[in-house]
Amino acid sequence: MDKTELKRRSQKFAVDIIRFTGNLPNSRELNVLCNQVIRSATSVGANYRAACKGKSTADFINKIVICEEEADECIYWLDLMIEADLVRPTVMAQLRNEANELTAIFTAIGKTAKENQKLKNQNK
Incomplete structure (x- = not known):
C-alpha cells in the first residue's frame, strides 16, 4: 500500500467513525465515548499526513507511533461501547476490523522505520 492509499484509507476511517457516531442515540454515556472515538479516529489520519511531511526520520517515527497508538485507542473506545451494552458488536464489526488493520x-511501518534508522546509524 502506498502513502496516498494509506492517507485515503485513514481519512475514510475517520469519516466512517464520524458517520457511525452521528447515527447513535443521544445519551450522556454515548456522547462521552463518541467524542473520544472521534478524537482518536481523526488523529490517525492527521498524524499520518504529518508523518509524511516529517522533518527527519525521528520525526516520522514519532508520528507513526502516534498513529499506531490512536488507532489502538479507537479499538478501546469501540470495545467500551460494546461492553457497556450501548452498541451491538455486529453494528461496529467493520469499524473494529479497520481499526485493528490500521x-x-x-x-509494521514504525518497526521498519526504526530498523532502517538503526541500520543507517550503524553504517555511519
Whole structure:
C-alpha cells in the first residue's frame, strides 16, 4: 500500500467513525465515548499526513507511533461501547476490523522505520 492509499484509507476511517457516531442515540454515556472515538479516529489520519511531511526520520517515527497508538485507542473506545451494552458488536464489526488493520499497518511501518534508522546509524 502506498502513502496516498494509506492517507485515503485513514481519512475514510475517520469519516466512517464520524458517520457511525452521528447515527447513535443521544445519551450522556454515548456522547462521552463518541467524542473520544472521534478524537482518536481523526488523529490517525492527521498524524499520518504529518508523518509524511516529517522533518527527519525521528520525526516520522514519532508520528507513526502516534498513529499506531490512536488507532489502538479507537479499538478501546469501540470495545467500551460494546461492553457497556450501548452498541451491538455486529453494528461496529467493520469499524473494529479497520481499526485493528490500521494498528497493524502503523505498527509494521514504525518497526521498519526504526530498523532502517538503526541500520543507517550503524553504517555511519
